[in-house]
Amino acid sequence: MTEEGTSAVKATTPAAAPTGSAAAATTSNTSAGPSNLAGAPMISMAASSASAVGTPSATPKLNNTILISVDGLHSSDLTAYIALVPNSTMATLAKQGVVYPNAYLPGPSDSFPGILALTTGNNVSVTGVYYAMDRNLYPAGACAVIGSGKPTGANGTECLFSELQDYETFSIGGAPGVGAFDGLATNVTTLQTDFPSRGLNGTAVNESTLPLDAACDPVHAWRYNQANTIFQVALAAGKRTAWIDKGPYYEVVQGQTGNGVMDLYTPEISCQCGDNQTGIPSTIITDGTGVDLAKNITAARAYDELHVQAVINQINGKHSSGNYAMQMPNLFGLNFQAVSVGQKYAGYQNNGTTFSPGLKANLDYVDQSFARILAALNSSGNAATTGLVITAKHGQQPVTTNATLISPTSIATALKNQNISVAQFTTDDIGLIWLTSSNQTTAALTYLRTLASNTSYGILDVNQPAYYGLVSNVAGRTPDLVVVPQAGVVFASPGKKLSEHGGLMQSDLNVALMVYAPQLATAGTVYSSTVRLSLVFSWHRAADHQSKGSYGRPLCGLFCEH
Template sequence: MPRYTRPALVGLATATAAALCGLPALNANAAEGRPSASKHVLLISIDGMHQSDLDWYIANHPGSTLARLTHTGSEYTNAETSNPSDSDPGGTALMTGGNPRSTGVYYDVEYSHKTDEPGAACTPGRPATGGDVIYDSPDDALANVNDFINPANGTFPSFDENGSVYAQGVDTNPAAIMNLKFDPKTSLNPKTFPVDPKTCKPITPWDYLGDNTIFQVIHNAGLRTAWSDKHEVYASFNGPGSNGQSIDDLFSPEIDSQAVMPNGVPYPQDDDWAHIDAATKQYDGYKVQAVLDEIGGRDHSGKTKVGTPAIFGMNFQTVSVAQKIRSTPTTLIGPDAHGNYTTSAPEAGGYQWVHGKLVPGPVLSSALDYVNAQLGRMVRAIHKDGLAGSTTIIVTAKHGQSPQDPNKLVTVQDGPIVSAINAAWAKTHPSNKSLIVAGTDDDLWQSYLSDNSQAASDFVKRYLWDHTAQGYDVNKKPVTVKHSGLAQIWAGAAAAHFFGVPVNNGHYPDVFGEVQQGIVYAKPTKLAEHGGMNTGDRHVLMIVDGPGIPAQVESASVETTQVAPTILSVLGLNPHELTAVKVEHTKVLPGLAGRRWDQ
């Protein structure tokens, strides 16, 4: 079989072994050669982190927490995300065990021919008109907070989404975000939800899911659940029919809100938490604190004793931001004697070529150091609180990022292409001037059409393939790309077949395209993006460490969907309680099966 058992730590260099042994192993029962049920699973998504990043980091930091986890647990070196590989459906894949074919979630900003537009007039039972399905920061109950530095610049969503922590969303003490509480009735704005044409009622993000989630199965088993993420709308992970209540402790401060330093002063860069890497670390730090509080048996605020959850965890944004931003400060400096803060000088984001090797640049290297340090804090807390013999840690990523090689980057603006397609269609269809009505094109192509006939889909495919697009390379010099920047296109029935759904499914993109390596549909400000299907988008890290987990390296292909059934199996629950496991036949990660339902 394509796996091998890791050598004992004594085979490592003395200094490395000492560093690794400084954190006792979680897999106390591994020597017995069989899995041992845990009481707790800590799930960590380091968004954007590739397997190649893990390999580089361990090689350069052999005494790191990441190195220890790989040496005492199971490392899966050929793990792939969902396809598409955006934060969603990537996050939903981790929580359900399913891909879009069963979850119905194709992207965090998508469209459906089976719904009506948010807020549309509706007559129950009539055919759907089609509408946007945008489960993202616009769904926040309080999503219009003026720019703190210059209100003329526009608005941000509120850090606390619903305005319950900061009056009118004015954030003067960001640490108070730890008091944020999710309320399924008030934290989100149902007017932004797509409308069900059968009932004329808004469809909540959790009810839009086609599959149940690990949180539902674990909660229904009488166990506590918790999760921390970047948007409150990831309350979708509660799952259908849950009334938004299967995650007992959801903590999701809004990452698209304006970044504010610890003293309440906005970052001088005047941007959100996801565009200043020093701020992203501060932001991730609140979620880290939530996890530490939960390890200690309290709720995320640290105020109420509730017991350590059976399933809990968070996503890190720091690495993803460091991969995408061209130049950004890495460090928040302060406070000084007057309580003031500043940031370090901007440094280069993304990857760099050094001595013929592609390696993380200074911002990304700093981000990896930060994440490793926070993982170390969590592992030490698990040992300090006596949970090492009952806790399994899973570290993976919702998505990767592409391109890694900056020399392959070509940014292309998709707006002019969409406008040209609509204009070309209107010449022979004067009553329909907007053929493409929706779509999100990060480093893939997705078009939803007002006419979703095969003929219309083929028209868009032909135009995209015959069109020569203008773009910019990493140095912002003009370049020309063939086929609109695409390598392959699926249209109409072919797109349905690609996703494994019926043609009349209504949720999948009418036209779906794989980009040429390096293409990103954006202004020439980014270094990379996620969502596509190239190796950089999908080849992510996967580590499992805990009691009964064998120390092994597994090179067989696995998918992040396998995390969900693995979590249930580790907790002694039946993975087949997940509908996606039954529909897609999702397996427990190899080498970890051992109970009757894992076979």
């Protein structure tokens, strides 16, 4: 981790170590909250200078680290929630930990680039992972037999790893007969067979839907990513690893070996399998007739409960399923969806200064879940040797208003009418354009800038990726153009969505970052200088690890011993 400058302010007197008790999770029903977030694009991040971070010091030796991504959680949300609920678990963790209010992700702020920023220490220049197109790969179906022969047709294909790659898109496990906690495996070697939704190489992913390389081999998300992950490195160093996220395609965290995570639990949030009365995920509803967990505030909490129970199982020395004993992982963590869903479908009030009741309820749930995780660490005897890193793999915007949804079809059609052919147009609160021929880049750029004066298109600016620091070193991955929407605009079809992520606005990138460890010498400190989350972990090749592969080891600004 690096930061600009060295500003640090002692915020509070350290309190007693959190116990995870019910009292620690007491919440308020008042829905007040965040200060306004600026809407200007963060366009100069790649050019920023960086120096050594203000690192938590004199920490007892930690054997375990839990990384928690509360998707959508802005830095301002954390500050506001602590002020609103001063006896919350988040408030207690802040008093006992270190808070970085000016932590920024690299762009674009989509989930895959975000999780890879946290787990590789790299941005798209190295990982090559946008929600994207690859000009060198081939589309699914280009080979008569997967893994054999040569592909037919032209190279160049969309690479959007999502629920569409699950064997059963509408199943919570992502594969036939796989429930939220199914399986009776007795040892790690049988995980691939008995736990299809968790197993090696993401076996709930249907390989017939994946892009293909020139040898007709399927390109899983973990192959698509071109950087090491912390899990891959930790496993190579003899450490135990686990991760919990929102769908089988989050096998991306496995690293380039494809097996960096020993216990990967990835129930599908987009399963549309929630009970129509309670929203609770059901293993019976597999036909898409249930509640969409990704679009329902209550159902999102029920979905996150699967994650929370799984990580508590791991803390208690069990597999994520709870079905058999495994040692507690050394490096593990989980993802929360409740805040992101609350932002999208309940939002903020009073020009972004107040949490809506729905969003507040989901923040309360996350806070109470933190208390339960701390309680599990205490009861299992692991509290003194475990640190927490609480952050988010993306923010969300807008905050001060509800999103203005503008269909991206209008932009694509306008280009087509100028005889400019678009190969791929990925949109959220940003637009990434891959042209059929990059020779038309200048013409497309010039024309799209003329549309900026027409508010019906919602365009603020258009530039080539280098302007925003979004050029990838991986051949065939970099888009030709980046379209930045006007403040509050999301390029999406009309609907109920109030906000989205993926872009370069401050509220996309300025996420929460809080580090907690027992008896931290710098407890209660707020480091106000800018922190680049893509540099939380950096890498180097170490001689003592080369025998296990040239993965290097993490040079951590948080908990690593060198």
